[in-house]
Amino acid sequence: MKRKDFLKIGLGTLGAATIASSCVPEDNQGYTESNGAPNVISNRKYRWKLVTTWPPKFPVLGEIADLYAKWINEMSGGRIEIKVYGGGEFVPALEAFDAVSSGSADIGCGGPYYWVGKSPAAQFFASVPFGMNAQQSAAWLISGGGMELWREVYAKFNLVPFLGGNTGVQMGGWFNREINSIDDYKGLKMRMPGMAGKVIEKAGAAAMLTPGSEIYTNLERGVIDATEWVGPYHDYKMGFHKIAKYYYYPGWHEPGTNLEFFVNKKLYDSLPTDLQTIMDAASLKAHSWVLGEFEAKNGSYLEKILAESDVQLKAFPKEVLSKLREYTKETIEEAIANDPLSKKVYTSYNNFAKQSQKWSILTEKAFYNTVQPD
Amino acid sequence: MKRKDFLKIGLGTLGAATIASSCVPEDNQGYTESNGAPNVISNRKYRWKLVTTWPPKFPVLGEIADLYAKWINEMSGGRIEIKVYGGGEFVPALEAFDAVSSGSADIGCGGPYYWVGKSPAAQFFASVPFGMNAQQSAAWLISGGGMELWREVYAKFNLVPFLGGNTGVQMGGWFNREINSIDDYKGLKMRMPGMAGKVIEKAGAAAMLTPGSEIYTNLERGVIDATEWVGPYHDYKMGFHKIAKYYYYPGWHEPGTNLEFFVNKKLYDSLPTDLQTIMDAASLKAHSWVLGEFEAKNGSYLEKILAESDVQLKAFPKEVLSKLREYTKETIEEAIANDPLSKKVYTSYNNFAKQSQKWSILTEKAFYNTVQPD
Numbered sequence: 096m097k098r099k100d101f102l103k104i105g106l107g108t109l110g111a112a113t114i115a116s117s118c119v120p121e122d123n124q125g126y127t128e129s130n131g132a133p134n135v136i137s138n139r140k141y142r143w144k145l146v147t148t149w150p151p152k153f154p155v156l157g158e159i160a161d162l163y164a165k166w167i168n169e170m171s172g173g174r175i176e177i178k179v180y181g182g183g184e185f186v187p188a189l190e191a192f193d194a195v196s197s198g199s200a201d202i203g204c205g206g207p208y209y210w211v212g213k214s215p216a217a218q219f220f221a222s223v224p225f226g227m228n229a230q231q232s233a234a235w236l237i238s239g240g241g242m243e244l245w246r247e248v249y250a251k252f253n254l255v256p257f258l259g260g261n262t263g264v265q266m267g268g269w270f271n272r273e274i275n276s277i278d279d280y281k282g283l284k285m286r287m288p289g290m291a292g293k294v295i296e297k298a299g300a301a302a303m304l305t306p307g308s309e310i311y312t313n314l315e316r317g318v319i320d321a322t323e324w325v326g327p328y329h330d331y332k333m334g335f336h337k338i339a340k341y342y343y344y345p346g347w348h349e350p351g352t353n354l355e356f357f358v359n360k361k362l363y364d365s366l367p368t369d370l371q372t373i374m375d376a377a378s379l380k381a382h383s384w385v386l387g388e389f390e391a392k393n394g395s396y397l398e399k400i401l402a403e404s405d406v407q408l409k410a411f412p413k414e415v416l417s418k419l420r421e422y423t424k425e426t427i428e429e430a431i432a433n434d435p436l437s438k439k440v441y442t443s444y445n446n447f448a449k450q451s452q453k454w455s456i457l458t459e460k461a462f463y464n465t466v467q468p469d
Numbered sequence: 470m471k472r473k474d475f476l477k478i479g480l481g482t483l484g485a486a487t488i489a490s491s492c493v494p495e496d497n498q499g500y501t502e503s504n505g506a507p508n509v510i511s512n513r514k515y516r517w518k519l520v521t522t523w524p525p526k527f528p529v530l531g532e533i534a535d536l537y538a539k540w541i542n543e544m545s546g547g548r549i550e551i552k553v554y555g556g557g558e559f560v561p562a563l564e565a566f567d568a569v570s571s572g573s574a575d576i577g578c579g580g581p582y583y584w585v586g587k588s589p590a591a592q593f594f595a596s597v598p599f600g601m602n603a604q605q606s607a608a609w610l611i612s613g614g615g616m617e618l619w620r621e622v623y624a625k626f627n628l629v630p631f632l633g634g635n636t637g638v639q640m641g642g643w644f645n646r647e648i649n650s651i652d653d654y655k656g657l658k659m660r661m662p663g664m665a666g667k668v669i670e671k672a673g674a675a676a677m678l679t680p681g682s683e684i685y686t687n688l689e690r691g692v693i694d695a696t697e698w699v700g701p702y703h704d705y706k707m708g709f710h711k712i713a714k715y716y717y718y719p720g721w722h723e724p725g726t727n728l729e730f731f732v733n734k735k736l737y738d739s740l741p742t743d744l745q746t747i748m749d750a751a752s753l754k755a756h757s758w759v760l761g762e763f764e765a766k767n768g769s770y771l772e773k774i775l776a777e778s779d780v781q782l783k784a785f786p787k788e789v790l791s792k793l794r795e796y797t798k799e800t801i802e803e804a805i806a807n808d809p810l811s812k813k814v815y816t817s818y819n820n821f822a823k824q825s826q827k828w829s830i831l832t833e834k835a836f837y838n839t840v841q842p843d
Contacts, residue, residue: 376747
């Protein structure tokens with residue numbers, strides 16, 4: 096609001112800084128409960144630290160942390176100021192979870208599967224190989240009981256999680272050879288973190304945890320034969336298409352990775368209803384924005400990659416996918432075997448997935464099978 | 470916030486009703502501009518009317534109007550109270566657009582294709598046969614320039630539109646006969662509104678505009694041979710599966726229908742930044758909730774329909790879809806021929822769709838082709 100508009104409204108206003116409480120008329124110190132919301136606005140001012148797990152200014156994922164902070168500042172009328180730190184600027188990227196849990200930071204932004212060492216159940220809120228895509232997993236979280244489970248898992252760490260984005264289906268990766276049978280995974284050195292890394296190891300590959308900053312050099316020098324990263328937008332910026340002779344395969348390992356904001360629970364619980372709902376709505380606005388950006392940018396950058404390089408688009412043979420799916424089942428069984436909370440979360444996830452897949456055959460699958468890029 | 474929590478915080482507070490402006494310290498009447506947000510909160514109170522195009526208490530679509538009102542009330546700390554009217558309660562359902570445009574109501578909730586009589590361009594913000602699905606059209610709106618065009622189209626009517634939900638791919642409908650070739654549409658009396666109605670008329674069908682309340686009786690008595698409605702959740706409540714011998718076909722005519730909130734533009738422009746951003750975030754929170762509910766409920770109600778009836782799930786033969794697609798192209802050409810704004814909107818829509826479809830072949834399509842409901 097510009098100052099002149101503000102003056103035009105011409106009503107009493109309140110600075111966000113402290114006002115002497117004696118100024119508040121007696122009959123306004125309570126609030127009506129007719130609509131369930133407090134009829135007062137606390138003028139308390141908050142200054143929070145948001146720590147991300149992304150490199151500073153990372154496309155989409157870094158940008159959304161800045162937007163989220165801006166939106167919350169706007170919606171709270173300036174009462175909440177959030178300073179955003181890229182990975183390593185306040186704490187190392189993968190210490191964001193601990194920093195917010197302990198209260199040394201207030202909010203974190205990351206991917207739930209980063210915290211599998213804290214709780215194996217966390218990965219099911221991110222993405223599961225051959226699991227649900229963006230639309231399905233958001234439905235599980237919002238309308239299928241998933242969010243309640245996510246809150247249960249994170250509550251043990253004094254955190255409250257929020258859905259804050261999705262990457263869409265990630266690309267299967269860049270390979271220096273064709274994958275024509277499951278045997279082609281034997282001896283393949285591939286950068287592949289998380290659960291999918293365990294899956295390709297069952298197929299005989301060596302799963303590597305190459306940091307993002309070293310992937311290009313390691314690919315170019317043949318230290319690794321293949322890598323997954325994100326999708327055409329991020330892959331283009333990494334320059335993978337400039338390395339001679341590469342095959343680009345669709346994904347199976349992350350069919351729609353949820354991103355998250357997580358807030359210190361003690362802090363969140365202390366907030367009035369208006370600020371709690373503002374934080375929730377900001378995260379879902381972020382969710383829509385992130386998925387929109389990935390869908391739009393990946394589409395246009397795929398065209399750039401194909402126009403500027405000799406990269407060949409391929410598809411995994413059915414037999415390969417079928418084997419990888421079999422290994423995925425084994426990997427999940429192993430992951431949940433000794434952790435009752437993981438088993439509870441995966442059971443909910445899997446029941447919802449089965450129902451969604453059946454519905455998708457009539458709808459989204461049928462839709463994609465009729466579309467033609469003409 | 471409970472009163473005791475409120476007292477515990479123990480800070481100066483402000484009732485939402487009028488405060489004597491002399492109480493506001495001089496140096497708080499302005500605001501810092503450092504973060505782009507006003508550093509003040511106006512204590513002005515608003516009471517708005519929201520008119521929906523849905524029957525009162527309509528599943529999902531009626532529910533979301535109530536939730537949207539509740540969230541905005543919460544986020545504004547009770548400053549905005551919104552009273553929700555079902556279709557016919559304040560104005561007839563399809564007069565919502567005019568009512569908000571003129572200012573007799575403040576907010577409307579509907580589907581953009583209802584306003585094709587006002588501007589033919591409106592339909593492209595809802596759904597286009599063989600067009601984009603929920604994920605793709607949200608990306609066009611959020612990250613592909615679609616929202617700017619939507620605002621341009623509605624600005625002429627003194628309205629500001631917001632994305633407020635999506636139904637997902639709608640079912641193609643219930644048929645009392647199998648559709649084995651395009652000739653089976655000849656003489657078929659089908660309830661099918663909008664652009665898709667024109668498409669099936671090109672195939673020789675009679676497109677009817679049967680109101681929702683009369684569909685069941687008209688189907689049962691053979692007044693119509695077929696109908697589309699929404700999806701299993703809403704269709705189940707209509708009881709279509711109880712009518713003997715029905716075939717249930719996947720959809721092509723509404724691959725992801727966007728729902729909307731629209732706000733009186735003069736009112737919206739007069740709001741301070743905090744309330745404008747709150748309204749925007751509430752609509753995107755609504756968007757996520759609606760799509761989640763449709764995905765979850767349609768999945769579980771499809772199972773109920775199949776368990777409780779002899780309905781047969783079918784798929785349209787490729788040749789039929791190919792013909793319907795051809796007729797769709799003609800219908801769109803006719804719709805945009807004499808309206809430059811429609812042509813501008815459709816060109817943007819179609820360019821984004823082409824890029825998205827190419828990207829989807831590697832991602833979502835490949836994903837759906839690997840999933841198995843096992």
